[in-house]
Amino acid sequence: MNKKKQQTEQTKKKIADAARTLFAQKGYKATSIEDIVNAAGCSAGNIYYHFKNKEGLFLYLLEDWNREWDQTWLAKEKLYPTTVDKLFGMAEYLALDQLSHPLTKASDEFFNNSEKAPDVEERINNMVKGYIDFNQQLLQKGIDNQEFEIADVSSLAIILDSLLFGLNLHTRRMEREETLAAYRLAMRVFLHGIAKPAR
Amino acid sequence: MNKKKQQTEQTKKKIADAARTLFAQKGYKATSIEDIVNAAGCSAGNIYYHFKNKEGLFLYLLEDWNREWDQTWLAKEKLYPTTVDKLFGMAEYLALDQLSHPLTKASDEFFNNSEKAPDVEERINNMVKGYIDFNQQLLQKGIDNQEFEIADVSSLAIILDSLLFGLNLHTRRMEREETLAAYRLAMRVFLHGIAKPAR
DNA sequence: TAAGATACTGAACGTTTATTCAGTATTATA
DNA sequence: TATAATACTGAATAAACGTTCAGTATCTTA
Numbered sequence: 001m002n003k004k005k006q007q008t009e010q011t012k013k014k015i016a017d018a019a020r021t022l023f024a025q026k027g028y029k030a031t032s033i034e035d036i037v038n039a040a041g042c043s044a045g046n047i048y049y050h051f052k053n054k055e056g057l058f059l060y061l062l063e064d065w066n067r068e069w070d071q072t073w074l075a076k077e078k079l080y081p082t083t084v085d086k087l088f089g090m091a092e093y094l095a096l097d098q099l100s101h102p103l104t105k106a107s108d109e110f111f112n113n114s115e116k117a118p119d120v121e122e123r124i125n126n127m128v129k130g131y132i133d134f135n136q137q138l139l140q141k142g143i144d145n146q147e148f149e150i151a152d153v154s155s156l157a158i159i160l161d162s163l164l165f166g167l168n169l170h171t172r173r174m175e176r177e178e179t180l181a182a183y184r185l186a187m188r189v190f191l192h193g194i195a196k197p198a199r
Numbered sequence: 200m201n202k203k204k205q206q207t208e209q210t211k212k213k214i215a216d217a218a219r220t221l222f223a224q225k226g227y228k229a230t231s232i233e234d235i236v237n238a239a240g241c242s243a244g245n246i247y248y249h250f251k252n253k254e255g256l257f258l259y260l261l262e263d264w265n266r267e268w269d270q271t272w273l274a275k276e277k278l279y280p281t282t283v284d285k286l287f288g289m290a291e292y293l294a295l296d297q298l299s300h301p302l303t304k305a306s307d308e309f310f311n312n313s314e315k316a317p318d319v320e321e322r323i324n325n326m327v328k329g330y331i332d333f334n335q336q337l338l339q340k341g342i343d344n345q346e347f348e349i350a351d352v353s354s355l356a357i358i359l360d361s362l363l364f365g366l367n368l369h370t371r372r373m374e375r376e377e378t379l380a381a382y383r384l385a386m387r388v389f390l391h392g393i394a395k396p397a398r
Numbered sequence: 399t400a401a402g403a404t405a406c407t408g409a410a411c412g413t414t415t416a417t418t419c420a421g422t423a424t425t426a427t428a
Numbered sequence: 429t430a431t432a433a434t435a436c437t438g439a440a441t442a443a444a445c446g447t448t449c450a451g452t453a454t455c456t457t458a
Contacts, residue, residue: 004404004455011405027308029228033446043407045448050405054446105304108368109226152384158369159385165368166361169307185351186358193392203425203434210435232416242437244418249435253416 012050015040020061028058028110058110059120062127083142088187090138094164095171095183105169135160150194163190211249214239219260222305227257228312230305257309258319261326282341287386289337293363294370294382304368334359338393347393355393362389 018039022031033054037044051057072093080086111124135157142148150156167186171179217238221230232253236243250256271292279285310323334356341347349355366385370378 002456007405007455026312027226027228029226030308030312032444034444044446045408046406048447105307108304109229109308113225113229155381155384156388158381159362159366159388162365162369162385163358163362164365166363166365167358169364170357170361182354182357185354186361189355189358189389189392191392192394193388193390195391201426206425206435231414233414243416244438245436247417 008050011040011042011046015042015047015050015057016061016064019057023058023061023106028106029113031106055116055120058106059123062107062124066127066130083138083145083147084191086138087142087191088184091164091183091187092180094168095180096176132157132161148191148194156194160190207249210239210241210245214241214246214249214256215260215263218256222257222260227305227309254315254319257305258322261306261323265326265329282337282344282346283390285337286341286390287383290363290382290386291379293367294379295375331356331360347390349393359389 015036019031019036022035022039025031026035033044033047036047036057040047047057051060073090076089076093077086080089107124107127111128115121116124132154136153139150139153139156139160143150143153163186164183167182171182174182214235218230218235221234221238224230225234232243232246235246235256239246246256250259272289275288275292276285279288306323306326310327314320315323331353335352338349338352338355338359342349342352362385363382366381370381373381
């Protein structure tokens with residue numbers, strides 16, 4: 001293994017980790033390069049050696065999250081027999097991931113501020129759409145399996161996303177167990193809310 | 200009526216309105232004084248004549264929202280006979296208010312960034328607690344009236360808040376009718392989710 | 399081991415930002 | 429109407445910020 005490549009990989013990860021935490025905590029604009037420099041323990045120039053600029057670093061983090069999610073989910077999904085199980089599994093993962101929801105407040109802030117280059121804007125739009133589609137497909141599968149009966153799948157996909165997104169804010173001030181419980185309860189309320197009428 | 204007082208009131212409102220819209224759109228940090236100056240059509244100095252500083256302006260907006268909410272709610276609450284009706288009424292109000300949720304992403308960003316003076320921190324903490332308490336009391340009333348049966352009221356108060364908060368983000372890109380429908384559906388899912396088992 | 403490539407430093411630069419303040423216009427007061 | 433109080437202006441200031449770059453250290457390659 002090339003020692004330089006290894007070094008690059010390592011520091012790139014160190015920067016990414018520091019940046020992710022800070023962005024999630026403080027938001028995009030409020031996180032300065034100097035903040036990241038201090039947290040990562042490297043120079044400002046080094047950040048610009050590994051990433052095009054602050055925007056590029058942020059986009060990298062978003063896409064990195066996506067990659068990891070796809071990978072993790074692909075492996076985990078099979079373990080859950082029903083859609084209901086899958087939804088609980090998803091809730092658990094999001095609860096434990098901490099920096100969980102992809103559309104964090106930072107992304108939202110990032111997205112809504114000042115004009116981005118059209119290609120950047122499109123990439124973000126696609127991501128947001130992707131999250132909703134993900135929910136929608138999951139819910140649709142539950143309908144197909146007759147686990148629940150709902151009319152407006154796309155609206156419910158948004159509602160599910162809203163619930164998880166909002167929960168992410170509150171649970172940031174909670175302990176691990178409390179967080180897990182909150183996510184589980186949220187999913188239970190949601191599922192009960194869309195359940196087939198008992199018979 | 201004093202003409203000076205009138206003038207002060209008017210421009211203070213003009214600044215507050217402009218700032219509120221911008222903060223809600225772009226977030227706290229990303230909204231510059233110059234942005235507000237342009238939107239309000241006054242000088243930078245004038246803002247500092249009416250408000251202590253940017254932080255003071257923001258806190259004023261938060262507390263202003265609270266005042267208005269208390270007032271509106273006090274008047275509206277009586278019109279709704281059951282707790283379920285009240286919750287739907289609340290959803291409708293939040294949907295139509297646009298800059299609706301008090302704990303917008305701007306507040307969240309504001310709150311999480313850098314140390315605030317202890318008194319400021321406490322004021323914000325009290326506000327957040329207030330929103331949750333509001334939900335909790337409403338839900339408790341529903342339980343007392345035997346409209347629904349739930350065990351963990353305080354957790355559900357947070358879940359309700361999460362749902363409404365998250366929805367606020369998504370509906371910002373929706374039209375009026377779509378927004379209303381989304382809030383109504385969200386509340387229906389929530390209520391169905393905590394409903395007494397049908398018998 | 400010499401030469402080139404790669405990884406990194408940190409001071410410097412130009413912008414943007416919140417905030418101030420000396421000065422001006424408008425209104426209230428006596 | 430003269431004087432004081434209030435409302436406001438906008439250029440100046442200093443701090444913070446993202447970004448660059450000449451230079452240095454480390455590693456790869458031939």
